[in-house]
Amino acid sequence: MSQANAVAPLVEAARSGDADAWDALVDRYLPLVTGLIARHRLKGADADDVNQSVWLRLVEHLGDLREPEALPGWLATTTRNECLRVLRGGRRSTPVDPQGATVLDVAVVESSWEEDLVRDQRHQALLEALRQLPEARRELLMLLLTDPPIPYTEISDRLGIPVGSIGPTRARALAQLRRSPALAALADDDAMASRR
């Protein structure tokens, strides 16, 4: 997998003090970490604490990370542990319904980081594919993806296209998105993974 291959040199460079390599690692894996934190329903100061702790730990352990390819898994495990520590710590002083809280924790613990990573990579590939679309098609999709939804008549006004062509243009944009190199690369990886 091309992305994993590029991790090792970044880890190696960061180990020897290259701050740019560190920033590149952060850019690549920050969505994984913050996504996991959000899924543990941590927000605000708690979320900031966990995020900061995870990256401090990574700095501490850069030197003994034997397999740089294992970095995403290491980050996911560390993030989950830090989230649970915050959840436990908070529970000591905040009275909550113990049964409700336990059910929530179990549900969160059971979802595996591999699924998170796969979804995260898929999300990144989708965003990359979106970036690769021609401007007009990307603009239309972005308007259609707005939440709350924008009425077709308004989209038609903004883009200067007839209401009747929005649907067909959307279909063509999505078809082009599916064929984009970013998503194709991911599909190849999936095919390889399923053959293993």
Add this chain to the structure above:
Amino acid sequence: MMADDEALMSELRQALRSREAVTQRSREAARAAFTWRTIDEELLELSHDSLAGAQALVRGPAEVVEARVVSFEGQGISVELELEAGHLIGQVLPGQSGSVTVQSPSSAQVTVEVDDAGLFEILELPPAPLRLRLELGGRVLTTAWLTGPP
């Protein structure tokens, strides 16, 4: 085909939402973590934490608030800490004098003396994550980052 398109649109919506979750603040904190890189200091790893352990997950609300007990070990030295409401009592084992500095990305460093028995006390602990940097007879040791409530 239409259903496939709807599924793809919904995935795109999720992707955009997860990107929004990455705030500038979290990116800055992650990048800044690199400035806490140590090079020649010896690392003391966390060997015990009363906050860890699965049983904590099912603690009831009636549980009394108690001190958190933490140990760090390595390089033939251990450090035992008792933390409660921002107050820390610690001991270096085997007992020896020196100094200990609390480091935290969110506040200024605090340094206190370690007495001959290895005891030290910090009255106002900065918020976690924090770590201790110990200077003991010419050796410099750093604990792993301590996270969670102090």
